[in-house]
Amino acid sequence: MKINIGELNQPGSQLEFSGEDPGGDFFSPEDGVRLQGSIAFEGRVLNEGQGFLLEGRVKATVVVNCDRCLEKFSLKLEAPFREEYRKSPAAPAAEEDEVKVLEGDIIDLKPVLRETLLLALPMKRLCREDCKGLCPRCGHNLNRGPCRCAPDVDARLAPLQKLWSEREGGEDGST
Numbered sequence: 001m002k003i004n005i006g007e008l009n010q011p012g013s014q015l016e017f018s019g020e021d022p023g024g025d026f027f028s029p030e031d032g033v034r035l036q037g038s039i040a041f042e043g044r045v046l047n048e049g050q051g052f053l054l055e056g057r058v059k060a061t062v063v064v065n066c067d068r069c070l071e072k073f074s075l076k077l078e079a080p081f082r083e084e085y086r087k088s089p090a091a092p093a094a095e096e097d098e099v100k101v102l103e104g105d106i107i108d109l110k111p112v113l114r115e116t117l118l119l120a121l122p123m124k125r126l127c128r129e130d131c132k133g134l135c136p137r138c139g140h141n142l143n144r145g146p147c148r149c150a151p152d153v154d155a156r157l158a159p160l161q162k163l164w165s166e167r168e169g170g171e172d173g174s175t
């Protein structure tokens, strides 16, 4: 995932690239994301005279945990990236976070792609839009059907439910 820009000497010259990477150690455990399959990327580096512009797109499928039911599910991500690089440190006055300083002729795509994919993750990660989540009482995954806690009773039916359970209790006591 390293691009050698040594040949981009002339302003206006550009280098196109594309590739796939198995991305073994791409994400760290604390990212809460696991890669499924490989990372595909494409883009170009352009010599802008003052510096280099890297832009492109990255695609990957990741496995994350649903925020509601905690089950793993896979999520397709695709996002553009754009970075600017300078070969020598800019003057202190022009110190910008936006521009990265290159050491030598190598642009390492890995941190760029990693950051791009992490930013592309939705804030709310749901296995499906209508994920029913877990029962707050027994922890049963309600996507797999109702549990025995009977929490789904409509509020209007709650008094009836209470009556029923009282009756059941009474019957149990009498036998």
Ligand SMILES: [Zn+2]
Residues within 6 Å of the ligand: 066, 067, 068, 069, 070, 071, 126, 127, 128, 131, 132, 133
């Ligand atoms: Zn879910």
Ligand SMILES: [Zn+2]
Residues within 6 Å of the ligand: 135, 136, 137, 138, 139, 140, 147, 148, 149, 150
């Ligand atoms: Zn339950």
